Amino acid sequence: MFVIITYDVNVKRVNKVCKKLKEYLTWTQNSVFEGEITKTQFMKCKSELEKIIDPDVDSLYYYVVENPKHLKKTFVGAEKGDMDIFF
Template sequence: MFVIITYDITDDKRLNKVRKILKKYLYWSQLSTFEGEISEGKLAQCMAEINGIIDTNEDSIYVYEVKNPKNIKKKILGIEKSYMDNFL
């Protein structure tokens, strides 16, 4: 399935840990957004790792699951950011 995950993390240490976990599973497309293809099992594993880090009283994680990615059309206004370009 295709997922889009957005987050709002209030603490920088937790933010960096969550970002590091998400980088293992998905592509970083915007500052607080990751997206990509992932199995249900891998998504559950990813969410379990994140749940062990976030403070559920302060932080939020939004997961948008798309069962059929053919139903998504992505349009970009302005420049397309790709944080993967920053890696050698």
């Protein structure tokens, strides 16, 4: 399945969230990761992320596309993807 995960977390947890998401998905834009992932990997990723964040102040959004044939993606501007700028 194709997954998009967006987040808004306290600056103290941004690097931890980025590192964890990088293990599973591709960084495409500030606070946005996406890519193909199995259901098992997705459940593991969610569990690990939810242990990092503080649900009282942070947020995670999960967009799951069961059939990627129904997804059309376009973009304008500079393409992101270099995680080294965060670390």
